[in-house]
Amino acid sequence: MSDTSLPPARTGLVGDLAQPILAGILAALVGFSSTFTLVLAGPAHLGASPAEAASGLFALCLAMGLLNAAVAWRMRVPLSFAWSTPGAAFLLTLQPIEGGFPAVTGAFIIVALLVIACGLLRPLAKAVAAIPQPIAAAMLAGVLLTLCLAPVKAVAEVPVLALPIIAAWVIGLRFARRYAVPLAVVVAAIVLALSASIPEGAVAFSWPTLSFVAPLFTLDALVKVALPLFVITMASQNLTGLAVMRANGYAVDAGLPFVLTGLASGVIALFGGLTVNLAAITAAIAAGPEAHPDPAKRWVAPVAAGMSYFGLALLATLAAAFIAASPPVLIQAVAGLALLPSLAGALTGALADEEARLPAIVTFVTTASGITLLGIGGAFWGLLAGIALQLVLRRWSKA
Numbered sequence: 001m002s003d004t005s006l007p008p009a010r011t012g013l014v015g016d017l018a019q020p021i022l023a024g025i026l027a028a029l030v031g032f033s034s035t036f037t038l039v040l041a042g043p044a045h046l047g048a049s050p051a052e053a054a055s056g057l058f059a060l061c062l063a064m065g066l067l068n069a070a071v072a073w074r075m076r077v078p079l080s081f082a083w084s085t086p087g088a089a090f091l092l093t094l095q096p097i098e099g100g101f102p103a104v105t106g107a108f109i110i111v112a113l114l115v116i117a118c119g120l121l122r123p124l125a126k127a128v129a130a131i132p133q134p135i136a137a138a139m140l141a142g143v144l145l146t147l148c149l150a151p152v153k154a155v156a157e158v159p160v161l162a163l164p165i166i167a168a169w170v171i172g173l174r175f176a177r178r179y180a181v182p183l184a185v186v187v188a189a190i191v192l193a194l195s196a197s198i199p200e201g202a203v204a205f206s207w208p209t210l211s212f213v214a215p216l217f218t219l220d221a222l223v224k225v226a227l228p229l230f231v232i233t234m235a236s237q238n239l240t241g242l243a244v245m246r247a248n249g250y251a252v253d254a255g256l257p258f259v260l261t262g263l264a265s266g267v268i269a270l271f272g273g274l275t276v277n278l279a280a281i282t283a284a285i286a287a288g289p290e291a292h293p294d295p296a297k298r299w300v301a302p303v304a305a306g307m308s309y310f311g312l313a314l315l316a317t318l319a320a321a322f323i324a325a326s327p328p329v330l331i332q333a334v335a336g337l338a339l340l341p342s343l344a345g346a347l348t349g350a351l352a353d354e355e356a357r358l359p360a361i362v363t364f365v366t367t368a369s370g371i372t373l374l375g376i377g378g379a380f381w382g383l384l385a386g387i388a389l390q391l392v393l394r395r396w397s398k399a
Contacts, residue, residue: 017300023291024068024304026178027080027282031305032061032312033182035085038147038335039274040323042091047101048213048272054320055211056272061313063264063276069306071260077250078287078298079257080279080305086236087229087275089339090143090379092332093370097224101272102216107225109215111275112266114230115238119258128234135386136235137349138360142367142382143232144343147336154333161191162333169337181338188334192326208316210271228379233277236346241278248287249295359390 039060040053048056060083067081097103118125154162168187172180238258245252257278265275285291286301323331350360363386371378 020286020291020298020300021304023285023298024301024306025308027279027285027301028305028308028312030178030182030285031082031279031282032309033185034338035083035088035181035335036319037185037323037331038085038088038092038338039083040320041328041331041335042088042274043101043104043272044323045092046094046097046104048104049101050320050324051209051211052101052213052272053323054208054317055213056268056274057319058208058313058316059210059268059271059273060276061309061316063268063273065306065309065313067260067264067276067306068302068309071257072299072302072306076296076299077245077252078248078283078291078302079245079250079252080241080283080286080302081261081276082237082279082282084229084233084237084275084277085339086140086143086232086342089147089335090229090232091225091274092335093143093146093379094224097218098220099216099218102214103218103221104225105213105269105272106215106217107221107229108269108273108275109266110217110222110226111230111233112262112269114226114262115233115265115275115277116259116262118234118238119255119260119262122255125254125258128231129239131231131235131383132356132359132387132390133235134350134353134356134360135363135383135390136231137346138363138386139367139379139383140232140236141343141346141350142364142369143379144339144346145364145368146370147332148339148343150329150332150336154329157329158327161327161330164191165330165334166337181334184334184337188326188330189322192322192330206317208314212270213272215270223380228383229275231383232379233275237277237280240280241283244280244283245287248284250287355393356390359386359393362386362389 036057039057043056044050044053064081064083071079071081118128151162151166155166165184165188169180169184172183238254238261242252242254261276261278265273268276286305287298291298291301350364351357363382366385367378367382369378371381373381
């Protein structure tokens with residue numbers, strides 16, 4: 001067992017509760033500190049003001065706190081919820097959207113409605129699940145590639161700032177893998193403070209508030225943002241989250257979680273919040289043996305995670321100010337380090353099936369190219385190209 005594993009449960013009621021509570025707190029801290037930079041930088045890249053970005057993070061933390069705590073408490077199942085990290089990464093790959101951030105907010109609401117539809121209409125959920133897994137994984141890998149190149153670019157542009165961050169990440173990987181990215185975030189904050197890149201007083205604590213963003217519904221945002229974000233969220237988060245639950249012995253019906261995440265996403269979108277979905281990475285912490293040897297007691301972990309997110313919500317304004325005052329290339333470098341495991345997993349999934357390997361590669365390179373045709377971004381064309389080639393090859397082999 002690695003040195004990041006939780007201590008064994010002690011005897012008695014306190015011992016029974018201590019282990020899943022620690023697991024839940026750990027899941028929340030790792031999930032927040034590893035990717036909050038992405039959640040803030042993605043909307044900011046598409047026109048959100050620092051106040052709107054902070055409002056979005058605040059709303060996300062409140063939504064995840066409520067969903068994690070309430071659903072696990074009610075169902076007595078360690079079902080975990082998170083924000084869409086691949087979705088936030090996807091936003092950073094886009095060109096400016098016609099209508100600005102209000103149009104992006106409208107796209108978030110459309111994604112929320114589609115997720116609700118998946119929960120209510122099983123044929124739609126089955127249609128999304130029918131997207132070949134290698135193709136979906138290749139599309140995700142193509143989306144992540146640009147950001148995962150950011151650490152290398154940062155070393156070339158600002159080596160004095162970037163190298164200590166990467167060194168901290170490597171040290172974290174060696175001695176405490178789970179804390180590698182949070183350690184890199186801490187070192188990034190120290191480096192930025194010492195380098196005087198952030199004006200004095202630019203980063204200071206203030207109580208977070210919710211800022212209403214009036215949604216604007218445009219065809220441009222529907223095609224460029226909503227549809228690809230929906231596929232990414234479903235394929236890389238929701239379906240993966242269900243798979244994690246089933247792998248740990250929990251048979252969870254997808255209908256209610258999809259409806260709940262869709263409703264929550266629709267509400268927080270009005271305050272700049274990104275899509276909420278089933279947790280995939282941190283779900284393993286709460287649903288696995290690490291949370292508790294007894295599967296019937298692991299539901300306490302998401303409840304603890306939810307309470308932790310309520311506390312982390314108070315850091316939203318401070319985090320947004322930190323991001324706004326930091327060099328973009330450095331923030332993207334930290335985000336890229338956090339996404340490297342996701343990129344590795346996506347590439348593994350894309351290339352595992354030899355028969356689907358070539359269509360997956362076509363999807364990957366098309367998505368990673370960043371092309372825009374007819375106003376539609378590379379993620380959509382990559383998905384379409386990969387599916388089309390796979391259908392052609394299958395029909396050819398049967399002829």
